[in-house]
Amino acid sequence: MPPIPTPPAAPLLAWYDRHRRELPWRVAEPDPYRVWLSEVMLQQTTVAAVGPRFERFLHRFPSVQALAAAPEAAVMEEWAGLGYYARARNLHACARAVAAAGGFPRDVGGLRALPGIGAYTAAAVAAIAFGEAVVPVDGNVERVVARLFTVEEALPAAKARLAALAQGFMEDPAARARPGDFAQGLFDLGATICTPKAPACALCPWRGECAARRRGIQAELPRKAPKRARPLRHGAxxxxxxxxxxxxxxxxxxxxxxxxxxxxxx
Known part of the structure; x- marks a missing residue:
């Protein structure tokens, strides 16, 4: 079977221009502090839950310098209720490193060197805040890509292939010219149209290019390996x-x- 061609970026960018979600961290001139903070908060937490907490956190710590200067106890207090508290400690450590360096690194490599920043967050900040031609890949993006290219290999084994296919979009000059908008377009498409169940394919800007839709298997992808049984532990x-x-x-x-x-x- 010949390889499935990468869909053009222009339809997604046009769709994003019309239908983008209005979110408090999306501003006309992308700010790396806002982008980074939102991405950390959104790990394991829904957009609906993060919205008001993001604005409250930003009011208390309006800059990375303010966050770095705050005691850890104050950061933990403001984080209360968001869960996964290691994120707050990593956030504080990262803020201190950024403040000491005089600002955020502007590329994926430099961002990956900061405390608590993994591949996805580094790519998101680099693309959205600094215009680097990279595609951050989260669960929404994996789902979109798996369906576009009918990747039937199960996750997590398919992660490397999905990431490579996603990065292939950056060969398109339209995507390279607007990497931040392209990334956020993928996020929004996965969150609102190419959803896990009952995807709204008729509204998708890539409905004509989607290989899974042509085969009628879009709702089956991405496949996931069976989960291991959770161990039962006892304590007092x-x-x-x-x-x-x-x-x-x-x-x-x-x-x-x-x-x-x-x-x-x-």
Missing amino acids: HFLLTDAGGRLLLRRRPPRGMLGGMLELPG
Whole structure:
């Protein structure tokens, strides 16, 4: 079977110009601090939940320098309720590194060297804030690409191939001219049209190019390997109070599950 050609970028960019989501971190002149902060908050947290918390966090820490200068306890306090608290500690460590360096690195390589920044976040900041011709690949993008090119190999084994196919869009001059908008267009397409269940294919700017749609298997992709059974663990905790009603708590080690959080002794 001959390789499936990469769809042109122009239809997606035109669709994004008309239908982009209005989000508080999307501003006319992309700010690396806003982009980075939003991407960290959006890890394991929905857009709906992040929106108001993003604006509140930004009000308290309006710049990377303000975040770097704050005590960790203040950052953790503002993060309360968002979960996955290692993100907040990594955020603070990264802010300090950026402030010490005088600003964010402007490319993927430099961004990857910062504390807590992985491949996806580095690519998102580089593309959106600095115009580097890279495609950040999250779950939404994997789904869009798997369907466009009918990648039937299951995740996570297919991740490298999906990332390579996504990066292939940057051979198109239209995508290279607007890498940030192209990336955000992919995000929005996956979040609103090319959804996990019942994708709205009739509204998709690439409906004519989608190989999975032509075969009628779009809802089956991307395939996922069976999940391993979760181990069952048992433990005991103790509820200890003194005569004044104070509760004994201990702080977990900084690394590992729920690092740095308070818990009952056990």
